[in-house]
Structure formats: structure tokens, C-alpha cells
Amino acid sequence: PQVPTIDLKDIDSEVEEVRERCREALKKAAVDWGVMHLVNHGIAEDVRERVKVAGEGFFEQPVEEKEKYANDPDNGNLQGYGSKLANNACGQLEWEDYFFHLAYPEDKCDMSIWPKTPTDYIPATVEYAKQLRALTTKTLSILSLGLGLEENRLEKEVGGKEELLLQMKINYYPKCPQPELALGVEAHTDLSAVSFILPSMVPGLQLFYEGKWITAKCVPNSIIMLIGDTVEILSNGKYKSILHRGLVNKEKVRISWAVFCEPPKEKIILKPLPETVSEAEPPLFPPRTFAQHIQHKLFRKSQELGSK
Secondary structure, eight states: OOOOEEEGGGTTOSSHHHHHHHHHHHHHHHHHTSEEEEESOSOOHHHHHHHHHHHHHHHTSOHHHHHTTBOBGGGTBOOEEEEEEEEOTTSOEEEEEEEEEEEESGGGOOGGGSOOSSTTHHHHHHHHHHHHHHHHHHHHHHHHHHTTOOTTHHHHHTTHHHHOEEEEEEEEEOOOSOGGGEEEEEEEOOOSSEEEEEEOSSOOEEEEETTEEEEOOOOTTOEEEEEOHHHHHHTTTSSOOOOEEEEOOSSSOEEEEEEEEEOOTTTOEEOOOGGGOOSSSOOSSOOEEHHHHHHHHHHHHHHHHHHO
């Protein structure tokens, strides 16, 4: 099995049949897989290229330069540069550097903590986030229609134009001499509504599909879209939040640019939408705020660690 590739060029076609075929394909991928390669997604090639060049440039700097942007998770400051070289729950080494920050809406971003060098980092990221925000609206509207809802319903349920946040995380996986002993990122599902990954051409994203780990192939000019827990909850499990992980590579550095589209932490109660629930399909998830969902997941993870 291969992760489906969805061509969005016909998504707004004048011809109903053509448009519906495209929308149906995206919905099917969200139901069956919870992940897809999107092509003709409307994000300009030069913008994608600039984001990649700027991100690579940041990580190629000496450690002391990167450390100027260090995060401080112990004091609740998650934004900035971080490095992970630690054993995960399965006793495997996790091996990655990363940079994490809010990328949209612009007026909520603290750009003082974004990299100053390369100088194009800020303008490239601002432009990329803007274009990605439009793609978020487009994909959420198709997912809404796929549930028989009004087009703008899912976007409204996750915070709408004002409140939906786009969090950027650049993962940098150094070459790893013994890749079989190390993972870049351990297996997890995303908390987000949807996530978008701009991949480099070094494969490494793996998805847990029908009981097996499957490596996503590199599709030129694509952006990978994953369904996150938030949309899985709202759809009462009709759309899948797929388990995935990142691998490291022996010969090559691997970088990926992930953007998580997240609802506000406290303002919204996430629960299956009434239209997705029936006597035959009772709600699969209890009502929780996004913050409570995060806590619940962390608690479950700590219990699993404790039982090992």
C-alpha cells in the first residue's frame, strides 16, 4: 500500500462532476488513511524553496549561534531551538534538533524569537504561513462537506479565521551512524486539527497502516497532509488521526517542516459534532478542551512508560 496522492487542481472546477471526483478522493484518503500527499496545492514553488533554504541555513550554523534561540521547556517556554538526544519509551534513541514557533496569525507571533539569520527566514516563513492558511481553509471545507456539514463548519469549530493557530516545527535529523538504533521522532498521532509537512527528498516519514509501518515515498512538489486528533474527535472517528514516526538516515541529513493547525487551548470544547453521532454511532470521545486533550495524552503516555 502507498499513501494516496491527491491532485487539488480540480478542487474548484466549474464542472461539478470533476470537482466532486477530486473532493471525494480527498475525503476517501482522510477516512481510509488519515494522511495524503497533496499536489497542485496552491503554495508557490519559490516560497516552498525559500522556506527550505532558510531552514537549512539556520541549522547549518554553529551550535552557539543556534543556542541564542534556545527554548526553555521547564519554564513553559516551548518556542525556540531545542535538541533531543534521549532514550524514548521503547529504549530507542531519539535523535533530532528542532525549531518551534507560532507562525500564524501574524499579529500573535513573537518574531523577536525567530532566527535573524538567514535574513530571509522571517519573510519566507510569513509568506509560507499565509499561503498555508489558505490551504487549511480549503482542505477543512472539503472535510466538512465530506461529513455532510456546511462548508465552513469544521474551520469554525477549531477557532475560525481569528483563533486557529499555525505552529511551525522544523525537524532536523543529523546523519546517524546506526539508524536501526535511533528514531528521529517516536510514534505518535498529532494533536492538531490538520498538519502539513513540507518534506525534503530524503524519505523517513513512516505511517502505521493496517498493522504495518509504511514509509511515505517522496512525491516531488507535494505537501503531506495529516489528519490530527482534533478532526478525528469532531468527526467522531470517521476521519483517522494516523500513528506516524520519523526515521533518521545513515548517509544524509533529513529535514522536515511541519505546521500544526491547532484550536485555541481553552476557548473551545472539542467533542464529536452532533451530526456525526447517532444511536448506531454513539460518541467515541468525551468533551475536552484542547488543553485537556493534551494533558490526557501526556498522562496516558506517562502511564504507559510506568508500566514498562
